[in-house]
Structures are given as structure tokens and as C-alpha cells.
Amino acid sequence: QVQLVESGGGLVQPGDSLRLSCVASGFTFSNYGMSWVRQVPGKGLEWVSRINIAGTSTDYEDSVKGRFTISRDNAKSTLYLQMNNLKPEDTAVYYCAKWWNKNSLPPLSSRGQGTQVTVSS
Numbered sequence: 549q550v551q552l553v554e555s556g557g558g559l560v561q562p563g564d565s566l567r568l569s570c571v572a573s574g575f576t577f578s579n580y581g582m583s584w585v586r587q588v589p590g591k592g593l594e595w596v597s598r599i600n601i602a603g604t605s606t607d608y609e610d611s612v613k614g615r616f617t618i619s620r621d622n623a624k625s626t627l628y629l630q631m632n633n634l635k636p637e638d639t640a641v642y643y644c645a646k647w648w649n650k651n652s653l654p655p656l657s658s659r660g661q662g663t664q665v666t667v668s669s
Contacts, residue, residue, distance in 0.1 A: 550574045552644050552660030559666045564634050568663060570627040570644030577625035581648035584618060584629045585659065586640035593653045597629065607650055634667045
């Protein structure tokens with residue numbers, strides 16, 4: 549079955565950077581577009597970014613454009629999210645997902661357990 553294990557979250561100050569990683573197993577990673585989604589405290593899940601199979605095409609939610617960069621290493625079955633100039637409103641649990649559609653959200657079975665990112669001074 550799909551297994552996605554995120555890491556790299558933590559407590560940082562505004563303006564800091566973090567790099568999230570997600571190791572995938574249980575499916576052929578290089579055959580699927582992948583996404584990052586996040587859950588802000590007290591709110592629903594929201595889509596953040598996606599990347600195509602080859603890593604040549606990416607999309608971002610407007611609030612993270614220019615600050616976040618999604619990438620992937622198919623040889624390592626790993627998805628990344630480089631987050632720069634973090635803001636308090638980026639505080640959320642971040643999930644990687646075996647998911648491509650940015651207009652809908654992945655079910656639990658298609659995403660990992662999440663990693664907490666807290667941005668606070």
C-alpha cells in the first residue's frame with residue numbers, strides 16, 4: 549500500500565527556511581505526479597504545490613509562490629519542499645500526497661502522517 553513518510557518540520561522564526569522531505573514506498577514513485585498539502589490549525593486541508601512525474605512542471609498556491617520550491621528525486625523516491633521566508637501564516641501540518649489534482653484534496657489513503665511546521669517569534 550501507499551506509504552509516505554514526511555520529515556523536516558520544526559519550530560522556526562519568521563523569515564527562516566525549512567526543507568521538508570517525503571520518502572515514498574509501496575508504489576512506483578516515478579509514475580505519479582505528487583503534491584504537498586497542509587492543514588492550518590482550525591481550518592481544512594489546503595493544497596500547496598504539485599510537481600509532475602519528471603519534475604519539469606510545478607504549480608504553487610498563490611500565497612507561497614516565490615517562497616516555496618517543490619522538487620523530487622525519482623531515484624530516491626523522495627519529494628521535497630523547500631520553504632523560504634516563512635511566515636506565521638505558514639504554520640500548519642504539511643502532508644505529501646500521491647495526488648495531482650490541485651482542485652481537489654487527497655484522501656487519507658493517499659497522504660502521509662504529516663510533519664508540523666510552526667513559524668513564531
